[in-house]
Amino acid sequence: MGSEYAIEAEGLRRVYRTRTGWLRPRREMVEAVRGVDLTVRRGELFGLLGPNGAGKTTTIKMLNTLLIPTSGTARINGFDVVRDTREVRRRIGYVFGGDRGLYDRLSGLDNLRYFAELYGVPARDQKRRIAELLELVGLTGREREPVDGYSRGMRQRLHIARGLLHRPEVLFLDEPSIGVDPVAARELRQTVAGLAASGTTVLLTTHYMAEADELCDRIAVIADGRIQALGTPAELRHRADGRRVVEIEAYGVPDTAVAALRDLPGVRETALEERGALQLLTVQSDAHVDVQGDVLRELAGIRLGRVNSREPTLEDAYVAIVNAS
């Protein structure tokens, strides 16, 4: 069955039914995904971004047949994820971030041999396929070492190789760079870009905006179970046109102060990010209003570090989209 799209979703919804409380258990419904429409072209590198609990993992799990949608439909290369589960599974790979799913005491090579067997890669193809993949993910020469000596970045690249053993046409990559150091993350990005260049469709979820900006052809921002914005990184960045950003390093900013900043004239968004003891306060304003003086007055008495005024980035556009949802 042919389709020009690798992934198509229409009105995709998922409701979880949970029990809460112990003494008097109550049934609760959580509508995790509330009607997602999406098309991803073949060979496209598509990013799914959103805050915690937005519904990204639930969406991916419906697309890769691990969860049945409550309503709506989805197709992978034309095959329906509910009716044609087997056809879909043959065509997809799933790689999730973190450390699970590898055998630590085995070498990288033996892990791949094991999974090749499990995924039914014909014996005569295994050797060549594994060598190709080790090359693709940059592990050639390290494949005989036990995985428990691998760095996180190496493990993650081995995960990707594992997910590609059966030559999937569509690869789901859920938070691949979580916990990976910046240098290894850069190598990982190169691997992912190489995959897409070789024709594999990639659906990537990430919390790292710079990663999405660099890699993705298009991005969907999902929040509260719905797609809030969809476009190329450049198109999304335009959402922050006409704005200016003041960035302030601070220690111990109370929520009340952040709320007060939001009410200042000209201020459009505020965001507070914890970086250990340090906090990074970001204030977006209309570009023609200089809010820095007012902001600093509002923060009087709070210990501050560097203050910096700059042009908005994709991350700022993302904050604006998520705050508006």
Ligand SMILES: Nc1ncnc2c1ncn2[C@@H]1O[C@H](COP(=O)(O)OP(=O)(O)OP(=O)(O)O)[C@@H](O)[C@H]1O
């Ligand atoms: N098995 C489950 N049972 C009940 N509720 C769930 C279940 N899985 C997820 N949820 C809820 O559904 C919503 C969406 O969760 P989901 O994991 O899809 O979000 P996410 O965007 O992947 O978040 P994160 O970035 O934190 O992984 C959240 O409110 C979450 O608490």
